[in-house]
């Protein structure tokens with residue numbers, strides 16, 4: 001069975017293709033040749049991912065006669081900062097990278113966000129291609145052009161919208177992903193089902209466990225990328241419906257921040273956030289009764305946390321510093337039903353009434 005899939009992200013002159021195929025890593029040299037005759041290519045990766053895949057990616061690029069360099073950053077969210085970005089800029093300058101060259105980000109969300117941010121700013125912008133290696137980056141962060149670094153005051157505080165020239169997704173790479181990070185990605189994949197694709201949500205309800213997730217990875221990644229495609233095409237700059245992708249994130253980000261981004265992964269916090277906000281929206285009569293329980297059962301099947309012991313005050317404190325708030329309005333994302341997320345605007349001063 002040919003399970004290879006392609007999705008076209010239609011953003012006029014910023015359009016690109018997402019390709020999903022097992023074994024795609026080995027074909028990237030040929031694929032890039034068809035996009036443009038670049039001269040030099042710089043691969044940005046981290047120590048963990050580099051160990052597994054850097055040699056294989058370098059080989060396919062050299063086979064097509066590209067001049068290949070690499071920059072390896074320390075693994076983990078702590079690298080997503082301006083200091084690390086500056087080190088990368090200096091290496092790019094050392095390799096005499098010009099606007100006619102290309103950056104490839106090989107890794108998870110940290111590498112993609114940092115590498116994309118560097119690509120968007122070095123020489124005022126050079127082309128980049130995403131090769132995401134974690135489930136979270138394959139279904140979310142590599143698509144849609146959000147690139148950023150963190151500041152001590154918060155995550156993704158400095159960044160831009162800068163679309164890649166292509167996204168190459170090889171589901172085989174998920175086999176080396178530690179189980180906790182597979183589940184981390186599942187938090188966001190389940191979110192995609194919840195906000196826009198009931199069948200995708202039901203697919204997860206019927207899936208037996210991790211091995212079936214890996215077996216059906218193309219179908220799952222494709223489903224999530226299609227949800228993201230529609231959101232990004234309709235609202236590239238995140239001023240309207242794209243915010244629905246933030247379902248579970250208002251409370252989730254607050255929990256992440258309260259634990260200093262250390263105790264929980266992003267997907268784990270989103271998992272808690274989706275359950276908590278749905279309990280609230282059920283109480284308000286905005287979501288059918290029983291939805292929160294149905295979500296909880298599914299998330300727990302993949303060992304994801306669904307409640308927090310943080311106090312209401314701590315949660316509120318974290319929410320009020322979130323950059324996604326606009327002035328005195330907060331956009332809460334709620335479910336009208338499974339497969340149908342929507343924006344529910346409230347006044348910041350009323351937040352306390354909702355977060356119980």
Ligand code: GLY
Nearest residue numbers: 140144146242245
């Ligand atoms: N990760 C949410 C977005 O791309 O808008």
